[in-house]
């Protein structure tokens with residue numbers, strides 16, 4: 001989690017020195033933080049945002065770079081005689097299947113009001129995650145929106161315990177992600193409270209098994 005005032009200070013320092021501020025919103029973009037982008041959730045506007053994953057709901061490979069008008073105009077809208085567009089020849093740029101998946105995903109996010117749904121489910125989800133702190137193997141939890149992390153006491157080797165929990169969860173029906181000994185939870189926006197209970201219940205069982 002960015003400490004209070006951290007992003008504001010970054011913005012201020014970048015402005016003072018003419019540095020472009022880039023937010024990597026590959027995970028936290030598209031509603032994960034209960035707002036379209038974390039930039040909006042935290043009230044700090046970067047110059048560049050990188051996105052991927054949820055842009056197509058993960059159904060087709062696609063990533064994108066969002067830039068402010070000034071940068072776009074400098075790169076793409078050069079007046080005749082001022083130079084040429086900064087051209088990148090990626091093989092799969094704007095692939096029609098990925099574009100169709102992105103258009104469909106964005107329409108569903110909007111029509112089903114899924115970002116609002118993520119925001120309203122968030123307090124329940126974060127409470128359930130925080131309750132895991134009572135387990136001896138959990139050292140800390142944190143989260144925002146529908147994104148949370150559970151830090152574990154390291155096992156015999158770095159990352160071993162995290163992977164063991166991932167495997168136990170997978171075997172019982174919950175897909176979690178790990179970064180070394182931290183479990184990452186990012187439930188789908190169509191979850192009901194009962195689904196959150198199921199996910200947290202399966203994770204709790206896996207964590208209890210680790211303590212034995």
Ligand SMILES: Cc1ncc(COP(=O)(O)O)c(C=O)c1O
Nearest residue numbers: 024025026027028051052053063
């Ligand atoms: C925060 C974050 N940024 C970037 C990436 C990588 O994105 P890509 O595969 O689109 O390069 C990941 C992948 O998980 C990520 O979690």
